[in-house]
Amino acid sequence: MQNKKPILEMVGISKTFPGVKALDKVNLRAYEGEVMALLGENGAGKSTLMKILSGVYQRDEGEIKIEGQDVEIKNIKDAQKLGISIIHQELSLLTNLSIYENLFLGCEIRDGLKLNKKEMVKKSEELLREFDLNISPKTIVKELTVGEMQMVEIIKAVSKDARIIIMDEPTTALTEVETQKLFKIIEQLKSQDVAVIYISHRMEEIFKICDRVTVLRDGTYIGEEYIKNVSRDDLISMMVGRKLEEQFPYVEVKPGKAILEVKNIKWNDKIKDVSFELKSGEILGIAGLMGSGRTEVAKLIFGEYKKTSGEVYIDGKKVDIKSPKDAINSGIAYLSEDRKKEGLILKLSVLENMTISNLSKYENRIKRIDRSKELDDCKEYTKKLSIKTFSPYQLVKNLSGGNQQKVIIAKWLLNLPKVLIIDEPTKGIDVGAKKEIYEILNELKSQGKGVIMISSDMEEILGVSDRIIVMHEGKITGEISRKEANQEIIMKYAVGLTD
Amino acid sequence: MDKFKSIVVKFKSLIGLLLLCFIISIITPRFLNVNNLLNVLTQVSVNAVIAIGMTFVILTGGIDLSVGSILAITGAIAASIIVKSNSLFLAIVVTILLGALIGAFNGAIVAKGKIQPFIVTLATMTIFRGATYVFTNGTPISGLSKNFTFIGNSRVLGIPFPVIITLIVFALAWYLISETRYGRYVYALGGNEDSTRLSGINTDKVKMLVYIVSGIASAISGVIVTSRIGSASPNAGSGYELDAIAAVVLGGTSLSGGEGSITGTIVGAMIIGVLNNGLNLMNVSPFYQSIVKGLVILLAVLIDKKNKK
Structure with a gap:
């Protein structure tokens, strides 16, 4: 050689x-x-x-x-x-x-x-x-x-x-x-x-x-x-340029009550009877191969796709979600795996991207957007999530992938969701920013929110989730606790083998 | 230096307009006089109002080709109400409501039918033009009362009334687009429809909104044109959509949506108006005027393209 x-x-x-x-x-x-x-x-x-x-x-x-x-x-x-x-x-x-x-x-x-x-x-x-x-x-x-x-x-x-x-x-x-x-x-x-x-x-x-x-x-x-x-x-x-003690910081949180329940969701012939629950203070990983229906389940819960049958409960109450707007009003946030196509509006600024789903909050009596309030929130979250941008008015397209992802997270946090569904949270993001994203997810977990993390990155799924469900061809083929989980078991379920 | 350049780029339409005024005023001394300038403003007002509405549509990445036909049909309806009842109030309210309704029709087909706005409004342009011919029987509606023709022809405190209407429309549109959340949604929708919908915004509603704004703007222009001429012609407003689109583009708004401003559109409309007026003052034949206008638009877009690189 x-x-x-x-x-x-x-x-x-x-x-x-x-x-x-x-x-x-x-x-x-x-x-x-x-x-x-x-x-x-x-x-x-x-x-x-x-x-x-x-x-x-x-x-x-x-x-x-x-x-x-x-x-x-x-x-x-x-x-x-x-x-x-x-x-x-x-x-x-x-x-x-x-x-x-x-x-x-x-x-x-x-x-x-x-x-x-x-x-x-x-x-x-x-x-x-x-x-x-x-x-x-x-x-x-x-x-x-x-x-x-x-x-x-x-x-x-x-x-x-x-x-x-x-x-x-x-x-x-x-x-x-x-x-x-x-x-x-x-x-x-x-x-x-x-x-x-x-x-x-x-x-x-x-x-x-x-x-x-x-x-x-x-x-x-x-x-x-x-x-x-x-x-x-x-x-x-x-x-x-520095030692990373641990790429996957993990925090132990005692999960609370079921915050989201999904019962018998079906969608055409793509999703076949999917049921699961998510507890508060929990990160639920969804693993599976491309095309296993993970993203579709997320989009069905979020109302982007219309489910053929099945029910969704938030805090034990049945919710009727027909559009992303309904989902947001029920306290659900969804971060797509495709940041540029389904998350960001590249022609708008960091600030405008952050507040877009929450603008009515800033309206005053004559329907005018209160820009100083908007700016305060933007600055607060820029600091909280350590987003690197030289100005709130910087166009979001000029940010790096990691910072763009944080802008989208900020957008959803401003909505104060109960449930955050995040699809491929660190796709195309560098190592340093990855860890910061995990820390944000952990922080949300500690606040008692529920997080669903869909990921194709095996190490990420294993390192971050409290519990993992695996999908194959539109069905859940296995559920694994953090303790039992390893790559082999996940792969076994992901290719459709059951016990 | 960089700062200077960025200012030039930001105000390029305005700089272009001032440059144009400067050149024309050197060639013909008749340009820079109060009466002529007020005349220009009056002539610009119809196109400016339509173009303001058009800006909303284009910011979402759409286009509205039916504006000229909406102008004609609303003008005809206004005229017939005046002839029959002589109620100015009724004429204006009905006309504007009709403009909104037609806009909503355009918007509904674009949003719910998911058909390209170009095709939708190309079809409705023909439909509404035809409807105008049916309604007027192909002949102009004339014999309009003084209190109606007042709108297009009088002056208030020395300022032509159409100019005042344009300023009011501009102020309302500016408020809607820059200060309210709906304005933000218009830019967001033009920037990325999927992201906008997934942010919980009813994008169909926003699409409806912009075509309604465009319909109302066309209806207001319909009233201005009809009252200025003193009669409603079934041919009124033919080809106005092109002038409006040209004004929007000259004002720096991107045809792909998401970028641009109402202020730019006003400047764009002024550029077209000043150019028309200048060429008239210089006694250039209308045949050549058309060529010059087209060349100016091409030049402006080429300069814009170069700056963006």
Whole structure:
């Protein structure tokens, strides 16, 4: 392993944006036949570095060498010519086109002017088969699951004879099974001497699939290590610059009475008879694979989807929830897993996002919004949740993922909910901010609120929940106490096995 | 320097307007005189009022193409009430209620039918225009009494009455959009509909609201136009939707919703009005005026686009 040579060397890369030094003399190497993890908190400069490598941004300083040769990457085309391929965190497929049209976009096979569809379909079929994907290449992309889309995206990148492949959080939308498939693909790529740069916040994956790791912090280069020479804690302290005593702070609270009861909820054929209860002072984890119906249950309780049958009780009283508005009035808050689409209003400010669901509280007699009262609340919660924003009037889109999530939490706390349903609370959030989110959840628990936490992050589910229920294909397949819980039991229930 | 630039960007529409006034006043001395300026303001008022309503719709990411037709039908109804009963009060109340009702109809189809506002209002534009022809039998309703034509043609304390109406509409609209929660909901809805609904806001209601505001604004313009001309023509207001949209866009409001302001729209309407007036004073033929107007709009949007990058 030691004698592997780097295909790619980025040395002393700096990049300044107006007002911010995003990268300061950063190094990154990628070795043929190896996976290099690129680690760092959000805002550490990973994306900027990758954008420089893929030709989206130009560096201010530094050198990029490929196989020892200095190269200039002025645009995305240059990067492609050099064999650099990037799989984006946010999907870049055209969802209105079919799989094969996406795979051959920009490099269509033609006979003169006419597209050779037959040939493209045939080649796509081969590619899909190679990656164990049993779908027709003529399927329109929007009909795929998010996981399948991600796989197509990966296939698209891989199929372009790339020498260096960048994967930016490739598993966020994948199920366990698909993740395993991806790892197989990565092994295959390694055997073909491709260099992979792998960005992820999931530690388990990094230890499983990566050979080396490069850590960035606040735009500076911290170091490169062999993965086998470092521990998880080493990596975390490299990333955050301080020791994290414990990533999952846990507080013991004696649960009170049932605050939320869900009885026999059904929804079309997707959710089949789901019942459970949530006590005050409790964090209930809901585990399960993608598509197991966890988010749907949350949205049914919240009134975003209309349930076919079933009942919801708050504090023992039956509530009739027909819309999110009804749910909020009953004391339920829901934080979607998709912050940008279903949580934030990116064009509005931090303050406006915080108060949007609670504006009537600030109305005076002539229906005017009392802005000073609004500002007081915003400042109070900005401080309470230590949200990093230089002004309440800052547009929320300019905040980091962790701070955006805190803004949404603040919005809901201003509603004084009894029950908080939080879907993938730390998706795409850096390590430091993750812990702060857990602390907020614990604080809510201590105040006697009930928290339902839906998560695909096994360690998070195990580390934070008081009790865990597991779903599989629209049903609850198991309930586990904190003491009994471990990864194996959860996986067993999640794939539908019962005792 | 950065601060200077940000101020320029913020007030770019206003700077554009002042620049335009400056250029025109150099070319033709007849521009800068009180009577001409009041004349410009009067001419601008109809488009300004419609454009204020349009701003609400566009801020939610929608569009209302039916404003010109609403203007025509409400104008015709107002005129016929005046002819039959000569009750100014009745004419105005019925007209505004009708405008609100038509707006609610547009809004209901957009919100409940989940159909693109462009299509909905394109269809209702034709429907209401047709209804106007049916109602008027295709001929103008004239013979309106003095107490009605007063609205469009008189001055109060030297200020043309339509200008005063515009200022009142502006003040009410500004209050609604900037100071109340409904205004905030309009911006939120235009920014992100899903997030807004999931924040517990009845987004259908907000959509209804903006089309109702647009309907009322068009009805008010209907009254102004009818009383200025002294008769209600079934063709009134044709193509006004385009001037209104142009004013909104020139005022810096984004067609994708969530960004913009009523104040900007007023400036936008003024730019169009001053340009029209300037070109008239310079005796430019209407054929060329149309070309110049289009070019100015393109130029403004291009400059805006460049600033946003």
